[in-house]
Amino acid sequence: MSAVILDHITKTYENGKVTAVDDVSLEVSPGELFGLIGPDGAGKTSVFRILTTLLLPEKGTASVLGFDCVKNYREIRNRVGYMPGRFSLYQDLTVAENLHFFATLFGTTIEENYTLIKDIYEQIKPFSNRRAGKLSGGMKQKLALCCALIHKPEVLFLDEPTTGVDVVSRKEFWAMLQQLKQQGITIMVSTPYMDEAVLCERIALIQAGRIMSVDTPEKIIDTFPAQLFAVKAADIYRLLTDLRNDPATESCYTFGEYLHITFRGHPDTNPQQLQEWLEQRGHRNVAVKQIRATIEDSFIRLMNEA
Ligand SMILES: Nc1ncnc2c1ncn2[C@@H]1O[C@H](COP(=O)(O)OP(=O)(O)OP(=O)(O)O)[C@@H](O)[C@H]1O
Numbered sequence: 190m191s192a193v194i195l196d197h198i199t200k201t202y203e204n205g206k207v208t209a210v211d212d213v214s215l216e217v218s219p220g221e222l223f224g225l226i227g228p229d230g231a232g233k234t235s236v237f238r239i240l241t242t243l244l245l246p247e248k249g250t251a252s253v254l255g256f257d258c259v260k261n262y263r264e265i266r267n268r269v270g271y272m273p274g275r276f277s278l279y280q281d282l283t284v285a286e287n288l289h290f291f292a293t294l295f296g297t298t299i300e301e302n303y304t305l306i307k308d309i310y311e312q313i314k315p316f317s318n319r320r321a322g323k324l325s326g327g328m329k330q331k332l333a334l335c336c337a338l339i340h341k342p343e344v345l346f347l348d349e350p351t352t353g354v355d356v357v358s359r360k361e362f363w364a365m366l367q368q369l370k371q372q373g374i375t376i377m378v379s380t381p382y383m384d385e386a387v388l389c390e391r392i393a394l395i396q397a398g399r400i401m402s403v404d405t406p407e408k409i410i411d412t413f414p415a416q417l418f419a420v421k422a423a424d425i426y427r428l429l430t431d432l433r434n435d436p437a438t439e440s441c442y443t444f445g446e447y448l449h450i451t452f453r454g455h456p457d458t459n460p461q462q463l464q465e466w467l468e469q470r471g472h473r474n475v476a477v478k479q480i481r482a483t484i485e486d487s488f489i490r491l492m493n494e495a
Contacts, residue, residue: 327358
């Protein structure tokens with residue numbers, strides 16, 4: 190049995206004017222680390238709120254651990270942990286008080302489930318008397334994770350847990366998720382950061398409420414159907430304009446200091462040819478390399494196709 194099932198779920202706001210989730214179906218296996226990857230406004234929070242029984246869908250059905258998200262909401266609430274995207278802690282309570290509060294809410298104690306949060310909590314324990322509102326972003330995130338885990342949930346929903354957190358804390362956070370996975374907890378996590386997608390076992394790419402692809406990150410990258418080149422030159426803006434205006438160009442977008450480009454109907458373009466062609470057009474300091482697509486390239490391609 191799948192741990193999480195979304196079956197043709199649709200959710201709209203403002204009397205149907207805004208479609209936040211559009212006929213979404215997917216399943217998450219028990220013990221899986223599953224990522225919902227998409228930009229702001231893609232519908233990630235709405236999906237999480239439906240699964241955590243805080244929002245009713247208009248169409249479709251959803252279940253967690255076999256319990257229906259509408260009819261069996263009580264069973265679900267006791268069995269899942271939810272870390273919402275926005276700050277979920279009580280700012281005026283200390284670290285220890287927040288944790289104690291969430292434990293009490295679920296009729297448990299910190300001591301009872303301490304082994305589960307120990308590795309994470311030890312990192313913030315020196316600040317246990319500090320008010321949550323005075324913690325750094327990374328520390329708030331660790332405390333929020335402890336609070337979401339204190340009742341030993343079987344499924345953990347983490348909505349953009351690393352948004353606004355520094356790079357080091359983001360890395361540490363993903364290491365913590367891998368450890369929690371080892372303990373058998375099913376984890377569904379959302380993120381707008383494409384580089385985090387590869388840290389999940391499977392991902393769903395979501396845009397404008399629609400799922401564009403569900404698979405392992407590797408398989409999604411492997412299905413990128415075209416040769417992809419990274420190109421740069423002294424005048425990157427002119428390079429972008431020239432390439433976008435060329436009828437042979439299928440797609441061209443900036444990617445760090447490079448442009449990523451694919452061509453129509455040129456299955457065997459080689460980097461040398463491309464470099465010469467650009468130099469003939471007056472570009473200087475041209476560098477061209479053929480590259481393997483990233484999840485971000487796959488996302489952009491699927492989005493353009495949609
Ligand atoms: N209460 C609401 N009323 C009206 N529109 C809403 C409401 N909540 C969300 N939306 C809209 O629904 C769409 C999906 O929002 P949602 O918050 O689910 O996406 P998200 O991927 O989590 O993005 P974000 O990270 O920005 O929250 C967006 O267009 C958003 O503006």
